[in-house]
Amino acid sequence: MNRNETCDNIIKIGTSLISRQGFNATGLDAVLKEAGVPKGSFYYYFKSKEEFGLAVIDHFAERYDQRLNTFLDDEEVTPLNRIRNLLESSLARLEQNHCSKGCLIGNLGQELADQNERFRTRIEEIFASWRERYAACLREAQKDGSLDPELDAAVIAGFILSGWEGAILRAKVMKSPEPLRDFIETLFATVLRKNR
Amino acid sequence: MNRNETCDNIIKIGTSLISRQGFNATGLDAVLKEAGVPKGSFYYYFKSKEEFGLAVIDHFAERYDQRLNTFLDDEEVTPLNRIRNLLESSLARLEQNHCSKGCLIGNLGQELADQNERFRTRIEEIFASWRERYAACLREAQKDGSLDPELDAAVIAGFILSGWEGAILRAKVMKSPEPLRDFIETLFATVLRKNR
Numbered sequence: 304m305n306r307n308e309t310c311d312n313i314i315k316i317g318t319s320l321i322s323r324q325g326f327n328a329t330g331l332d333a334v335l336k337e338a339g340v341p342k343g344s345f346y347y348y349f350k351s352k353e354e355f356g357l358a359v360i361d362h363f364a365e366r367y368d369q370r371l372n373t374f375l376d377d378e379e380v381t382p383l384n385r386i387r388n389l390l391e392s393s394l395a396r397l398e399q400n401h402c403s404k405g406c407l408i409g410n411l412g413q414e415l416a417d418q419n420e421r422f423r424t425r426i427e428e429i430f431a432s433w434r435e436r437y438a439a440c441l442r443e444a445q446k447d448g449s450l451d452p453e454l455d456a457a458v459i460a461g462f463i464l465s466g467w468e469g470a471i472l473r474a475k476v477m478k479s480p481e482p483l484r485d486f487i488e489t490l491f492a493t494v495l496r497k498n499r
Numbered sequence: 500m501n502r503n504e505t506c507d508n509i510i511k512i513g514t515s516l517i518s519r520q521g522f523n524a525t526g527l528d529a530v531l532k533e534a535g536v537p538k539g540s541f542y543y544y545f546k547s548k549e550e551f552g553l554a555v556i557d558h559f560a561e562r563y564d565q566r567l568n569t570f571l572d573d574e575e576v577t578p579l580n581r582i583r584n585l586l587e588s589s590l591a592r593l594e595q596n597h598c599s600k601g602c603l604i605g606n607l608g609q610e611l612a613d614q615n616e617r618f619r620t621r622i623e624e625i626f627a628s629w630r631e632r633y634a635a636c637l638r639e640a641q642k643d644g645s646l647d648p649e650l651d652a653a654v655i656a657g658f659i660l661s662g663w664e665g666a667i668l669r670a671k672v673m674k675s676p677e678p679l680r681d682f683i684e685t686l687f688a689t690v691l692r693k694n695r
Contacts, residue, residue: 323613327524403613409665412672413609417519417599427672454689461669462685465678466658469605469665473657476608476623482661489658493650494689 310348313338317359322404325414326356326422356411357425363407364429371436382444383495386437387487390467394483402474409468434460449497459494466490506544509534513555518600521610522552522618552607553621559603560625567632578640579691582633583683586663590679598670605664630656645693655690662686 316337320329331352335342349355374389397405404410408429415422437460444450466486473482512533516525527548531538545551570585593601600606604625611618633656640646662682669678 325521325523325610327521405609409668410609413601413606413668414521416671416674423672423674430669430672458681458685461678461681462662465665465669465682466662467665468668469661469663472605472609472664472668473626473661475612476619476626478612478619482657485654485657486661489654489690494685 306348309338309340313340313345313348313355314358314362317355318363318407321356321359322407322410326411327414331355353419353421356422360408360411360422360425360429364432367408368432371433375436375440381449382440382447383449383491386440386463386495387491390483390487390490393467394480394487397471397474397483398480402478402480405471405475406468409471430464434464436460437463444495450495451497462494463490502544505534505536509536509541509544509551510554510558513551514559514603517552517555518603518606522607523610527551549615549617553617556604556607556618556621556625560628563604564628567629571632571636577645578636578643579645579687582636582659582691583687586679586683586686589663590676590683593667593670593679594676598674598676601667601671602664605667626660630660633659640691646691647693658690659686 313334317329317334320334320337331345332342334355335345345355349358370392371389374392375385377385377388380388408426411422412426412430416426417423434457438456441450441454441456441459445452445454445456467483470482470486474480509530513525513530516530516533527541528538530551531541541551545554566588567585570588571581573581573584576584604622607618608622608626612622613619630653634652637646637650637652637655641648641650641652663679666678666682670676
């Protein structure tokens, strides 16, 4: 592997370990051992464990943005169904993982928001960008008449983000997709119903 | 302090440290030092760190049940307003804490659901009991005509629990009560609105 491939591989392995164990409990030794990289050469790739953690977050956020593009920019589908398809697809992925791991950004927000201001602000930015993606889609639904124009799209978008992150947490605790399924059904039967 | 007082004090200090740092990152040394208890005598009170963690969870759940009784059994108030008062009171407490710490049960569910089956099942039980308390209140609202009888009270109760846990996470990340405020307003303006 060349330098970039090695770096990508360290990040990929780090993402998997941090998703399972959290940031503080993930030792660099374990990451480098799994990546087959000599321990001493870590600092060739990252200045510190903190920089490594931030790179893992950025990598995850970039990949997640691609998922958001796939679903939320899909003009073949109505705006509300774009959100529904995204949530259904996330549910299927979580179910494949037996409802373990959860959402990396939610996990790290939970673990690090009170401990590290750089992590906290980066995670806040990512949540805000996700909320804005939902909000833009909701505004399109308001324009085409499929969603009540009196609703505040940004507030509803935040409500969806909160509910989804909480449903992921409950699914992880219950080891069941039931909270995710219930969240989607209830959201579309109540908050996002056309004629509320 | 007698034995029980010392034990209660260790649990109280443990609750505070675990709320801030998580379970794995909380060392027994730090807990015992703050409690002024000699290190060697910990095992006089608890069999293991795991037993200590479970005692912290049980202590928290007992106190939270008292809060649920205070608000959800308050017959001076309509059933839906009991839920609203509970959420408003929780919002005020989180705001007092500058939106740090979050919910101990949510935090530990996040951290430990994939790591420790005893913690996972205990946390699952506690979430289920909270959901049932909400559901009972929603059923009362359905009986007195203030909530659509076609809604599935258990599903809506889970939706509220998910949304609230997610809003606490987002408030912790944003260091702002905005997600909690938005959650309460949106919940009562949409899902729990009388004439949806």
